[in-house]
Amino acid sequence: MPTIYDTNIAYFYISAILDENTCRICKELDGLHILNNESQLEKLRGYEKGIKSCISLHGCRCILVGVLKEELGSDKIVAELKKAGGILPKSYFKEKAKKRLKQSEILKERNDLAYELYSRGRKLEKTNITEAIRIYTSIIKDFQDIGPTYFLPVLLRLSLCYEKKKNYRECLEIIRRGLAENNKFTFHRFTQGDITSLSKRFDRCKQKYPRYKKQLPKIFNFGKWLEILYKFGFSNSDWEETSISLAEKFEKRPSLNDVAWTLFNKAIVNSKNSKRLYELYSHMADFLEEEGKEGSEKLRDVAKKYKL
């Protein structure tokens, strides 16, 4: 039985039975969230053995439910409770749930709209390629936040239209953008076939437009690096959390490379074991090499220091 003195508890909420024998005071207090800290101790003591002001003839049957700090999402509720001075009513959380639902409805509507535009573009490719390009460009501009389901296919189709129209510079830019965007997504990524045809198109357009000097970004090998990070104790939720915190920091979706790199650095900080450090630094050197970035030699030197 969790008590208010248990420091593993993040917060409590009052749970009433909510049947015909429940009094109006308990009904009102049902779902009240209270932070588990010093400042709320008096209040919590008052609720610990039921609601004192309960007027039910059957006596109060409310219980104080403790939520552990380790429970998913409890840290967010604690932050909100702290902001609110320690106490928040059930209605507050109901409002939040309503807002979330509204947001997911809007997202679904936008997804449907993006799909409709995409289908329209596909139909127009044969008869009016300029209009198809205009539609695809508008999807890219207006829907870059909805995820890869339509976004990546649109970039692929747009590159095809640009090549047909002999807009080689635009085509090259869009292919680079497509592969860079692909590196941000975990699911619905380009297939191997997509990547092959995009690379071939890139080479063709480069021959037509030799002034273009930029290279294609390297495809992030998600399966391989995730498997390696798993071995160092990271799970999907670590991946997810890091991705979210990087997105908040940079105010845009991070690339998978950035997420993997951040996790490698976390592993380094948490490792005290020489063998692990040797392996980690070696993997990080491989990673940089695969990315075509500098610094791998330095990391190999560091790795050597930990080799037993």
Ligand SMILES: [Zn+2]
């Ligand atoms: Zn009552």
